[in-house]
Amino acid sequence: MAKFFDVHPEDPQPRAIAQIVDVVRSGGLIAYPTDSCYALGAQLGNKEALDRIRAIRKLDSKHHFTLVCRDFAQLGQFVHIDNRVFRSIKSTTPGSYTFILSATKEVPRRLLHPKKKTVGVRIPDHRMVQALLDELGEPLLSSTLLLPNQETPAHPGLGNQGGTRLRGGRRDRFRGLRGGAHHGD
Numbered sequence: 001m002a003k004f005f006d007v008h009p010e011d012p013q014p015r016a017i018a019q020i021v022d023v024v025r026s027g028g029l030i031a032y033p034t035d036s037c038y039a040l041g042a043q044l045g046n047k048e049a050l051d052r053i054r055a056i057r058k059l060d061s062k063h064h065f066t067l068v069c070r071d072f073a074q075l076g077q078f079v080h081i082d083n084r085v086f087r088s089i090k091s092t093t094p095g096s097y098t099f100i101l102s103a104t105k106e107v108p109r110r111l112l113h114p115k116k117k118t119v120g121v122r123i124p125d126h127r128m129v130q131a132l133l134d135e136l137g138e139p140l141l142s143s144t145l146l147l148p149n150q151e152t153p154a155h156p157g158l159g160n161q162g163g164t165r166l167r168g169g170r171r172d173r174f175r176g177l178r179g180g181a182h183h184g185d
């Protein structure tokens with residue numbers, strides 16, 4: 001059964017954010033708004049949630065997952081960044097860009113590209129997502145909410161997968177969709 005949360009996009013309610021983080025910490029899967037589209041998210045070390053994302057999206061082991069990080073300090077714990085890469089990332093974040101970089105040993109092996117040992121990283125420019133990351137205290141494991149047989153990400157809907165949807169109230173500038181997050185238990 002789906003759970004729905006309405007979260008203010010500019011001033012997220014601490015109680016709602018805490019409830020969503022409890023869902024993530026208890027092994028739940030969320031669908032949430034990013035700067036560009038919707039994404040599926042889970043706790044970083046949660047293997048079952050990772051397997052669930054792979055099943056929902058029908059992904060293979062070569063898919064690059066993304067670690068959605070609160071800031072550069074957090075990002076630097078999970079990927080190797082030289083000065084050139086730092087300048088590139090700094091000029092485009094926070095925002096809608098995901099960077100595929102060499103991972104540090106802090107990243108669980110099952111999240112890495114099997115041959116390249118890389119992972120995606122992103123620092124969002126979305127107040128609700130930043131509030132989730134602040135409360136969670138660690139990066140959110142993430143993958144674009146692009147369901148099989150779809151060419152573009154769409155409004156969160158996991159069919160019989162169940163879940164919890166959060167709405168952020170802001171219109172997504174690319175799709176005209178309302179902001180939100182969706183959790184599946």
